[in-house]
Amino acid sequence: MVVKVYGPHCASAKRVLVCLVEKKIEFEVVPVNVLEGEHKDPEYLKLQPFGTVPVIKDGDYTLYESRAIMRYYAEKYRSQGVELLGKTIEEKGLVEQWLEVEAHNFHPSAYNLTCHVLCPTLLGGSSPDPKVIEESEAKLVKVFNIYEERLSKNKYLAGDFFSLADISHLPFMDYVVNNMGKDYLIKDKKHVSAWWNDISSRPSWNKVLELYKPPI
Ligand SMILES: N[C@@H](CCC(=O)N[C@@H](CS)C(=O)NCC(=O)O)C(=O)O
Secondary structure (H helix, E strand, O other): OEEEEOOOOOHHEEEEEHHHHHHOOEEEEOOHHHHHHHHHHHHHHHHOOOOOOEEEEEOOOEOOOOHHHHHHHHOOOOOOOOOOOOOOOHHHHHHHHHHHHHHHHHHHHHHHHHHHOOOOOOOOOOOOOOOHHHHHHHHHHHHHHHHHHHHOOOOOOOOOOOOOEEEEEEEHHHHHHHHHOHHHHHHHHHHHHHHHHHHHHHHHHHHHHHHHOOOO
16 A cells, blocks of 8 residues: 655655665655645545644544654665664653654744744735744754754764654754754854754755655
């Protein structure tokens, strides 16, 4: 059964797509035009009642929330493709820890910047608020200071192995560093910069970026 990924052009879906490519899982995509509000259509809401992308369908099985989908496939196809969950229980704990850090410490500020710098007028957004931008950048600097310390001891966030925790950062780090041109946030951080160069050079990420351009 080929996995169907709804809304491949959106940032959160790209997490899922990179995971599928790294795990060598076959998939097809179903476009969802968020700019036209298709993610709020009644048919779509039957799959994702909160009206966000992505969703996957795997036969009769439906799953939403991008990080949950990654965890599901990394576990389901554990022995296939790149091991993304860690081999030991300790490694697995650290992958989970850094996935949570991404979701709760990195993502909110990166998301706010995306809304206020990249797409203030889209998706019902308001005009850019300089205070939100300033505060979000300040919060990201603090987060990156902690990453710098961590990455001075390990090549990747969870240890010396690439994992879901790294994948989870790709879409919004790309927005911040490349699309918004805020590379100055990491430029003076040798280890964060090396980590970003490494993970953003992976063929899986470049394939996903090339195939599914952002909607903005
Ligand atoms: N926690 C969700 C967030 C999904 C999300 O916010 N997706 C954005 C696109 S990247 C979206 O659907 N935005 C449209 C909206 O919120 O109306 C996940 O990780 O799947």
